[in-house]
Amino acid sequence: MQYFEKQGNALIFRQDGETVRVEPWQKDSLRVRGTLLSEIEEGSIALLDPEPLEAEIELVDERKATIKNGKIQAVLEVQPWGQKLRITFLNQKGEVLLSEIANGGALCLRAHDYRALKGGAYQLKVSFDSNPDEKIYGMGQYQQERMNLKGCNLELAHRNSQASIPFYVSSLGYGFLWHNAAVGEVHFGTNTTEWLARTTKQLDYWVTAGDTPAEIEEHFADAIGKVPMMPEYGLGFWQCKLRYYNQEQVLNVAREYKKRGIPLDVFVIDYYHWPRCGDYRFDEEYFPDPKAMIDELHEMGIETMVSIWPQIDWRSENYEEMKQQGLLVKSNAGVDVQMLFHGNNVFLDATNPRTRKYVWEKVKKNYADLGIRTFWLDEAEPEFSTYEYECYRYAAGPVEEIGNIYPREYSRMFYEGQKESGQEDIVNLVRCAWLGSQKYGALVWSGDIFSTYEDFRKQICAGLHMGLCGIPWWTTDIGGFHGGVTEDPDFQELLVRWFQFGTFCPVMRIHGNRGPREEIINKAGEVREGTGADNEVWSFGEKNYEILTKFIGVREKMRDYTRSLMAEAHEKGTPVMRTMFYEFPEDAACWDISDAYMFGSDILVAPIVRPKATSRTVYLPAGASWTLANTGDVYEGGKAYEIEAPIETLPIFLRNGKQGYLVGEI
DSSP, rough: OOOEETTTTEEEETTTTTTEEEEEOOOOOEEEEEEEOOOOOOOSSSOHHHHHHOOOEEEEEEEEEEEEEEEEEEEEETTTTOOOOEEEOTTSSEEEEBBOOOOOOOGOSSSSEEEGGGGOOOEEEEEOOOTTTEEEEEEOOSSSSOSSOOOOOOSOOOBBBBBEEEEEETTTTTEEEEEEOSSEEEEEESSSEEEEEEEESSSEEEEEEEEEHHHHHHHHHHHHHHOOOOOOOSSSEEOOOTOOOSSHHHHHHHHHHHHHHHOOOOOEESSSSSSSOOOOOOTTTTOOHHHHHHHHHHTTOOEEEEESSSSETTTOOOOOOHTTTTBOESSSSSOOOOOOOSSEEBBBOTTOOOOOOOHHHHHHHHGGGGGGOOOEESSSSTTSOOOOOOGEEETTEHHHGGGGGHHHHHHHHHHHHHTTTOOOOOOEEOOOOOOOOOGGGGGOOOOOBBBSSSHHHHHHHHHHHHHHHOOEEEEBBBBBBBBBTTTTTHHHHHHHHHHHHHSSSSSSSEEEOBBSOOOOOOOSEEEEEHHHHHHHTTTTHHHHHHHHHHHHHHHHTTHHHHHHHHHHHHHHOOEEEOOOOOOTHHHHHGGGGOOEEEEEEEEEEOOSSSOOEEEEEEEEOTTSSEETTTTTTTESSSEEEEEETTOOOOOOEETTTSSGGTTTTO
C-alpha cells in the first residue's frame, strides 16, 4: 500500500480520509497543509507566493518519504499502530528541529486531531514533542514579563493591549508559523506543544531553518512581507495626550514647542474630535477651521495625526447607509450593540473590500484632502465590550474562524487608500496587528496599559517579542495610559524613566490619560469625552523638563542611525529593538535577558525599571568591548557590572565604541 506520492514539487500523504501536502515555501522553508474528507484549499491568508524552488523528494518505501528544501528536511512516516502520520523536521546536519508527536502505540494519539463541527469545519489540535531545554520567543504582544515562552499558555486572540501573532523563533534553530487566523490557544508545555484552532477548515503551518536568529527572521520576512521605509517624520518625537479637544489647544501647544526650540515631528489629535463615532470628520464646534490648523502645523515642520475608530454610533450620520450596504460587523444573535461607549456602537467590517473603499472615501475627503498624511487606528482588535468571539461574524467568515485578520485588514484599508491617493511615505499608528500588518505601514503600540513599573517592565518584553514576529515598528504610551497624575512626584519619576526607554524605541511618543481630568460639555448640553491633565515635557517640573528635553536631543542626534535601522527593517525585516541573543546568539547568557536589549546592532539599552532605583546590574555580551555613554568608560564583554544611574541618566553602552557621538550626552 502506497501512502505517499510526488505531485509536482510537493509530497502528498493520503490515509483514512486525511490528505497532507508538504512543499517548499521560500528558502530553507516548508509549508504543511492538511484536511479531512476534503481537498486542500489553495491560497494563503498571510504567506506570500513563493519563488520557484525545486525540492528534493524521496519515496523511501511505502511507509516513509522525505522532502528537502535547502537547510530543512521533513521526514514523513506512517506509524504501525493506527497508520497515523508523523512528521519530523531536521536541519542540514540531520539534527531534529521539531517533531509531531508519536501515536504512543496503544494510546492511539493523533498529531492532527480533527473534531467535526457543524457546517464542515473542525476544531483542530496539532501536537508536537517538546524539548524541555528549548527556548521560544515571539508570538506577538502579551502583557507579561517572560522572554522565554516555554511553559506559557497563550490565547490566540486579540484584546486591548494583546496582539496575537502566531510565529516564534526557537533556540534550536528554526522558526514556526501557525498559519491560521482562528481564535484558539497554544500550550508550550515541557512535554508537548499543542496548537488549537476553535474552528477551521484545514491544518496549515510553516517551518523554516536557519543558522542564526537573524537568518530565521529574514526567511520569515521574505515569507510574509516587510515594512515600507519609515518616513522621516517617524524618526523624531511625537506629542500626544488624551485629549487635545479643540483647535486652540492643539496650536497653543505646538507653538510652545516651537517657541522653546524643542524638536517635534508629529502632533496627535485623539478621539472624539468628531461629532459621533463613525462620522469621519472634525466637529466644527471644536475645530472650526481644521485646514488652517493643519497648514500652520506643517509650516512649523509638524505632521498632524488624527485618531480614527472602527466603531459606528447608531446616531452617526453614516450608520444607516453602512448598515443598509452591509458594511458592518454582524452579531449572530440579539441586538447589534458590540461596544457601549458614549452610545450604542457597532464595528465597521474591515474584512469587506466595499467597507474599506467606503470608509477611505470619507477619510480622504474630510482628513487626507486637508493635508493629513498619518492616522491613528485605535480599537483595532476590535475591542468588543465582551470578548465572546462566537457571537460575531465578518464578511470573511465567523470571528472564531477568521477573526485574527481584523487589525491587518484595518491597516490595509488606510494603506491602500493612501497609496491610491498618491502617497508614498506611509506610517499609521495601530493598536493591534496580525501576520502581514507590517507591509501595510502598521506602527503598533502596546495599548491602554497602566502607569506602573510593573506594566513598564512588561513593555520591554512586548516590544522584543513583536520585533521577532515581523513587526519592527512598535512603541508604547510613554508614562503608561491609565492612572498617571501629572503633579505626583512618584509618577513623574516613572515618566522620566519611561521617557528614557522611549528614546530607544522604534518610535518615541508620549501619551496618556493624565489626572486630574476636565469635563467637556458642548453647546447642546451634551457631555463629551473629557480631557486629561497636561502631558507636555514642561508639565512635570523644571528638573524633569531638563532631563526630558535632553533625551529629545539624544533622539535627534541618533536620527541618521535610527534611519539606518529603519532601512534594515525595510530591506531585510530586521527588528529595530532586538533581543540580546539576536546580536549575540553564541553567548548563552543573552538568551535569558528580559530587561535589556539592543537598539540596532550598536547600542545596548538597560532601562531603569524599579522605583527609586539609581543603579542596576547590566550584563555585557561577550565578543565585544562596551563604552558607557554617560562616562566614556570602556568595559570588557562577557561579564555583569553594577552601573550607577541617577534619575538624569540610564545605562547605555556602545558596542566597540560605535555611535561615539553619544558619549557624554546621556
